[in-house]
Amino acid sequence: MLDAVGTLARLGLAAVWLVSGALKLADPGQTLIAVQAYDLLPDALENVVAIALPLVELVLGLFLLAGLATRWAAGAALVLLVVLIAGIAQSWARGLSIDCGCFGGGGQVAAGQTEYPQEILRDSGFALLAGWLLARPRTWLSVDSWLARGRGNSTEPRSDYSGIAEGN
Numbered sequence: 045m046l047d048a049v050g051t052l053a054r055l056g057l058a059a060v061w062l063v064s065g066a067l068k069l070a071d072p073g074q075t076l077i078a079v080q081a082y083d084l085l086p087d088a089l090e091n092v093v094a095i096a097l098p099l100v101e102l103v104l105g106l107f108l109l110a111g112l113a114t115r116w117a118a119g120a121a122l123v124l125l126v127v128l129i130a131g132i133a134q135s136w137a138r139g140l141s142i143d144c145g146c147f148g149g150g151g152q153v154a155a156g157q158t159e160y161p162q163e164i165l166r167d168s169g170f171a172l173l174a175g176w177l178l179a180r181p182r183t184w185l186s187v188d189s190w191l192a193r194g195r196g197n198s199t200e201p202r203s204d205y206s207g208i209a210e211g212n
Contacts, residue, residue: 058108065101067148078150111186118177
């Protein structure tokens with residue numbers, strides 16, 4: 045049963061990253077506006093983040109979708125989510141009126157149109173999924189499981205998760 049929960053967590057988190065990354069990549073100008081709205085980075089880094097963030101999200105989504113290096117991908121996802129939650133929280137604390145741009149769009153919004161609590165709760169839920177996978181990367185329909193069986197293990201992935209296939 046726990047492997048089924050992990051599989052759902054992995055596929056759900058993969059969908060989040062794939063959709064988020066694809067929407068940002070489809071509109072790089074708007075992604076830059078969203079990054080700039082946080083008013084945190086020097087101008088030179090804003091461009092780098094606006095270009096790199098959707099690519100990182102897509103890579104995480106692909107790794108999670110395939111179930112390849114699941115523990116590593118979940119750890120990277122958790123770190124990224126903590127950074128995003130901190131960015132939203134600091135915007136809220138500083139009184140900025142922005143849309144987070146988490147799923148494309150983003151940038152300045154009218155006062156009273158922010159959704160900081162909902163954005164933080166949503167991303168915290170995604171962080172819980174990543175935390176589950178970090179603690180328990182064993183899932184069904186994954187490259188990790190296939191690689192573990194290919195090394196002569198039983199049909200179940202290795203329980204010690206000591207190889208790169210398991211994300212270490």
